[in-house]
Amino acid sequence: MKELFRKNFFYLENSILLKIGESLKKGYQRAIRANTIKIESSKLKERLEKKGFLLKEVPWFQDAFFVKTNKSLGKTLEHFLGYFFVQDASSLLPPLVLDPKPGEMVLDLCAAPGAKTTQMAQMMKNQGVIFANEPKKKRLAVLKGNLQRCTILNAILTNLDGRLFSKTGLKFDKILIDAPCSGSGTFISNPSILLGLKEGLIKKLVHLQKTILASAFSCLKKEGTLVYSTCSLDPRENEEVIDWAIKNFSVKIQEIKVKGIDFHPGILEYNGKTFSPEIRKCARIYPFDYQTEGFFVCKLSF
Amino acid sequence: MQIKFLKKEEKLKIEEILKKEYETDFSFQEFSLFLKENKIFLCSKEIEEKKEIFLKINFFSFGLFFGELKKNDRILLSLEGGQMIALSARKNIAFLDEKSLRNFLLGFNILGTKEINCKEEAFVLLKYRDDLVGIGKKKKNYIENLTVKTRRLSQF
Numbered sequence: 001m002k003e004l005f006r007k008n009f010f011y012l013e014n015s016i017l018l019k020i021g022e023s024l025k026k027g028y029q030r031a032i033r034a035n036t037i038k039i040e041s042s043k044l045k046e047r048l049e050k051k052g053f054l055l056k057e058v059p060w061f062q063d064a065f066f067v068k069t070n071k072s073l074g075k076t077l078e079h080f081l082g083y084f085f086v087q088d089a090s091s092l093l094p095p096l097v098l099d100p101k102p103g104e105m106v107l108d109l110c111a112a113p114g115a116k117t118t119q120m121a122q123m124m125k126n127q128g129v130i131f132a133n134e135p136k137k138k139r140l141a142v143l144k145g146n147l148q149r150c151t152i153l154n155a156i157l158t159n160l161d162g163r164l165f166s167k168t169g170l171k172f173d174k175i176l177i178d179a180p181c182s183g184s185g186t187f188i189s190n191p192s193i194l195l196g197l198k199e200g201l202i203k204k205l206v207h208l209q210k211t212i213l214a215s216a217f218s219c220l221k222k223e224g225t226l227v228y229s230t231c232s233l234d235p236r237e238n239e240e241v242i243d244w245a246i247k248n249f250s251v252k253i254q255e256i257k258v259k260g261i262d263f264h265p266g267i268l269e270y271n272g273k274t275f276s277p278e279i280r281k282c283a284r285i286y287p288f289d290y291q292t293e294g295f296f297v298c299k300l301s302f
Numbered sequence: 303m304q305i306k307f308l309k310k311e312e313k314l315k316i317e318e319i320l321k322k323e324y325e326t327d328f329s330f331q332e333f334s335l336f337l338k339e340n341k342i343f344l345c346s347k348e349i350e351e352k353k354e355i356f357l358k359i360n361f362f363s364f365g366l367f368f369g370e371l372k373k374n375d376r377i378l379l380s381l382e383g384g385q386m387i388a389l390s391a392r393k394n395i396a397f398l399d400e401k402s403l404r405n406f407l408l409g410f411n412i413l414g415t416k417e418i419n420c421k422e423e424a425f426v427l428l429k430y431r432d433d434l435v436g437i438g439k440k441k442k443n444y445i446e447n448l449t450v451k452t453r454r455l456s457q458f
Contacts (some may be wrong), residue, residue: 129349129352143451145368148366151385152366153366154346156361156364158362
């Protein structure tokens, strides 16, 4: 395992690498988000605690909880009824940073399975419009099912190639790109992910991420905001993509502040390549911070 | 497939059906409604306002499936449709106990429930304590489980 870490995360400082190794020993903290369209989060907490689940508030999202249990959350009555969504606590961050408001026109470009779409609908009080796009037809059925289970009224599902979405001619106030990625930050919940990280795959993904991002810029209103995120820790899928974007499009990186969480800044150097100092404004969360999956988030505007 | 957004008086007609079937004063005032064949969907008002724009693009689906219009002015509600009206409903309700809830979630028909004003062949709201857990059809000696297979649990 040590070798796998060194090979996959060679770009990280030694101190961070050590902590990442330790996080694996401590284990993963599962989390759920109460679906406040259907139930108050305090009521959900009370119900699940009566059933023997131990819940602790996620500091950066008032309606989410870390859950300690060996039991399956997906087989509870509360899950069946759509009272909560099983969602990694760090994956709550991209919608929080985007901050969609009721009445706005929002695009979720890579939406399945729908954790972030349903979170945004909740934040928008089921008002406005979310275009939830998923290019893979198989994943679309799961997305549709989750939107129904959570009683989402404001979503329009599309099955388009994210790279070509700009052809619709639609313009949005807010865009979320939770980009297809290697998932290297998810090793805490799925250690085997590290075995499949091949150079060729990363190169393909980086190309895809850049083309999706370029297409999304054409869909963004002048005063709009775009959030780019991945559950990868690889700078090529994160800082390099953003560095390319700020050098090729007239976009700026915005500072990210979220109450209840401190971020690590973006990495400025990778394998001999240096990135713009602006990249520091990007946010990283490592699995050792809160025993969640690792995440990268960046907020952009014109 | 043809999508038809409903006007105020058409929405009122559906509210009337719900009132007759469940004695509920549920109102669609804050939602937009549309029909796709016999299926009723709800969506945000902003979606209806922008319909001219998005109906031109190749969308997959939108809105929440509320229920299906059946013969003789009846509506077979989805679980979510049922959840929306359950709080104010006073008729065609059956209460499940723990054992019948388990059987229901696993996909079986239900025997021996406490019922409130359930007519034979009516679509009934199935409740467990304060939760609306599903929709069934009242038969002579049992309630038929109408939960779609994809939503049944394999274990509970």
